[in-house]
Amino acid sequence: MVIPDELTQLISAQDGLVTRRQALCAGVTPAAIAHALGRGRKWQHVTRGVYATFTGPLQPRHHLRAALLTTGDGGVVSGAMACRAYGLRYVPETAETVVLIPERSRRRTTPFVVVRRTTKMPESRDIAGIPTASPEQAVLDVCRGMSSLRDIRALLCEAVQRGLTTPDRILTMLGDARWKGSGLVRRSLDDLTAGCRSAPECELRDLVRRSTVLIEPRWNALLPGTMHRIRPDACWPEARVVVEIDSAEWHRFGDSVERTERRRALYASLGWTVVPVSPRRLREEPDAVLREIEAAVAAGLARTA
Structure with a gap:
């Protein structure tokens, strides 16, 4: 299968992934796609409508990229993978990676990540080609799934001690939000405001x-x-x-x-x-x-x- 140069560049920028729509718009025929996925065995399914243009094992980054492609333009990565991208170590292994999308977007389910709509999209920054939420947004999205006060304290303290954010910025981001565990976050932020750093x-x-x-x-x-x-x-x-x-x-x-x-x-x-x-x-x-x-x-x- 001959892939147009423009599509090759796009695939490279997307970690070797391509959507069905992108391939068709670039002139790749449905038959060519089917052959690459079937007998040709050059491509593989990642999730619905998203293909990897290689046959090797998929890495977490590929699943994340697939989620961004599935949810469309405007998605921002938050949660576990965003925290790890900032170098934070005290992220529970069970913590979820979140993709935030605008409220107006049609929510699509995708494996490996949690897709969450929000009325207020956070500012994002590019980290290794991935639109990533701010550190304060990222740690709060991890904390939403945590019930251990010690673990919440460890994560928030590390983010502040490393100079990624401040207690005030986390508190501002938290605002009046109420969810299971938000009280533990506020308690931890009170400790940080007092000067505790671990x-x-x-x-x-x-x-x-x-x-x-x-x-x-x-x-x-x-x-x-x-x-x-x-x-x-x-x-x-x-x-x-x-x-x-x-x-x-x-x-x-x-x-x-x-x-x-x-x-x-x-x-x-x-x-x-x-x-x-x-x-x-x-x-x-x-x-x-x-x-x-x-x-x-x-x-x-x-x-x-």
Whole structure:
């Protein structure tokens, strides 16, 4: 089968896929299409009306491209695949990829992705040839299918910590929307607005708020009273106490043992007490952790009185 140059260029731009309408409009006959799919075995079906012009295995990107071709012009990718395109790691394996289409469009079912109509199409950006929703839209579309507060916190914190978006922008995008799990998103955004930047820090904040003696600490703020640009996870300046969560997993790059030692030696030289806490202890021994923090803050206040 001879494919016109114009169609060849279009197929290349569409990751090797073509719609039946595109092929027919370019002059490919129905018989030629049938032969390529049948005896010729040069093409394969991807979904209704969309063909792959190769016989190798289909990748997730091909299914995504097929969904965009099926839904027509104006579709924007959001959800799981959009988050992964931005480099986010804390996307649940079960999270759905969403294709957003204008409300006026005729909704078509397509495998592998969820097609959702919206009255307000988000701004999109081109990522490797795929129209992709903004980071805040992408994470919210993933959160719509999540019920774990810890997982929602991890995803939102990662998006903010990596500088892809801000709590305010996510909150603005969320607006007055109400769906299952939206309350967990708002709770997580409250933690982010307070300054928390990881799921364990949010859990530490939950723990501190249970205390009858502790006030809210400063979260990820510059250590006061020093020229050193150091930001502890949480600190009580009046007591000169900091809490650091020992977990490379939940931080953007993770600290080496040596870097952690140098930082804690600096705290000691400046007269600050460090209370190290692991995410596991936060989950498994919360009462003991809270007592340790309360005792450290009480001792610090007594020293500075």
